[in-house]
Structures are given as structure tokens and as C-alpha cells.
Amino acid sequence: AQSVTQLGSHVSVSEGALVLLRCNYSSSVPPYLFWYVQYPNQGLQLLLKYTSAATLVKGINGFEAEFKKSETSFHLTKPSAHMSDAAEYFCAVSDGGGGNKLTFGTGTQLKVEL
Amino acid sequence: GAVVSQHPSRVICKSGTSVKIECRSLDFQATTMFWYRQFPKQSLMLMATSNEGSKATYEQGVEKDKFLINHASLTLSTLTVTSAHPEDSSFYICSAPKGGAFGTGELFFGEGSRLTVL
Numbered sequence: 001a002q003s004v005t006q007l008g009s010h011v012s013v014s015e016g017a018l019v020l021l022r023c024n025y026s027s028s029v030p031p032y033l034f035w036y037v038q039y040p041n042q043g044l045q046l047l048l049k050y051t052s053a054a055t056l057v058k059g060i061n062g063f064e065a066e067f068k069k070s071e072t073s074f075h076l077t078k079p080s081a082h083m084s085d086a087a088e089y090f091c092a093v094s095d096g097g098g099g100n101k102l103t104f105g106t107g108t109q110l111k112v113e114l
Numbered sequence: 115g116a117v118v119s120q121h122p123s124r125v126i127c128k129s130g131t132s133v134k135i136e137c138r139s140l141d142f143q144a145t146t147m148f149w150y151r152q153f154p155k156q157s158l159m160l161m162a163t164s165n166e167g168s169k170a171t172y173e174q175g176v177e178k179d180k181f182l183i184n185h186a187s188l189t190l191s192t193l194t195v196t197s198a199h200p201e202d203s204s205f206y207i208c209s210a211p212k213g214g215a216f217g218t219g220e221l222f223f224g225e226g227s228r229l230t231v232l
Contacts, residue, residue, distance in 0.1 A: 036223075042225055043225045043226060044209075044221075090157070106155070
């Protein structure tokens, strides 16, 4: 079975500060890992994904994440937060070979303050 | 623009009635769609996989007679919550893979449908 743990249901940063959203996974097979963002009243949008290629993955809107097998982590970062980054972020894992069935974390609400 | 659309976005119904939620892929064909349920401050839980032309596959613990899924066409899947009760109140989200059922998991999600059962 696969699972994802997101540490911190709420994260608050100042505009221009580093954004770090944590995600740890558990998987019995090499995982595929994803970060999705959900803006209010909108569907989830894919930020980035790891599918066993480069361990440092760059996504949209300046976000990136690094797959660290030794730490079973896939933390999401952005060097400088913008007000428009305020949203809910979900980490998800799939086994890759079983299709598109994703297991999601509980989400982290990012707040960006002036 | 959205490539997967859900309707309605919000619905309020009385206990005991049935509610239908539609999920449409707007610019691609989706032989597979996924239905998720999201409780407040909790993660999305996969309920079932909707398959065009065949029966839906339900996750363990999901009542198939309670949550009827029909994949009527290559662009439409519907979720019907039958005999709804207050505990069925939740946020229901559908998704579809644009590149087919098997791939690297890039899904396009609908905006979600918030069901409130009184």
C-alpha cells in the first residue's frame, strides 16, 4: 500500500520568502510522485511530477521538488513566494504501473502575507 | 481553460433523495474517469474508477449501490448518490487522464461538486 504524509496543514510565509512544503511517502515499489495545487473554487492543477527520471523536478510557477529516496521525501519549494501562490497544495503518489490511481496527502494550505 | 468540467458545483438536497453529478471531458476523450471524495481538512479519497463501456470499479468500503456510476460516453461520467443522507455531504471531485488510463498519472480534475444533504 502507498501513502503520503504532508507535514503541516497550514504554512504561512511572507511575500518573497522561501516556500517549503513537506511531503513524505511510503511505497513498496518505485513511486511516481506529484504535487497538485488547488485554488479556491477550482479543480486541482498539476504543478510537477516525478516519474523516475531526474530527481530534481521543475514545475510551473517557479516551483520545484526533489525526490530523495533515502529520506522518502518529495518536498516542494519555491525560492520567493508571491501572493498568488496562496492555495492548497496536495502531494500524491502512484505506483506508476497501475494506471492513474493516486493516493493523496491531506493537503497544506499556504498563506502568503505581505 | 478547464478541460474537465463538473456540474453542478453545489447542490443541496433533502435526505432520501438522489443526486446526480456530471463529469465531462471537454476537449479529449476519456475512457477512464476517477471519482474522489474529499472531507473537510482531509485528503481526496478515491471512490471508484469509471470505465466507458463497462462497470465501474469501486474501492474497498465504497457502496456501489449507494454511489452509482455510469460512463455514458467517451466524454461523460455521472455519479449518482442514491437515497442521500447527511453523512453523504461532501465534496466530490472527478478527474480524467488525457493520455489514457495508463500512464504517468497526469490527471485533469474537475472543479468539484459540493453536496449538502439536509
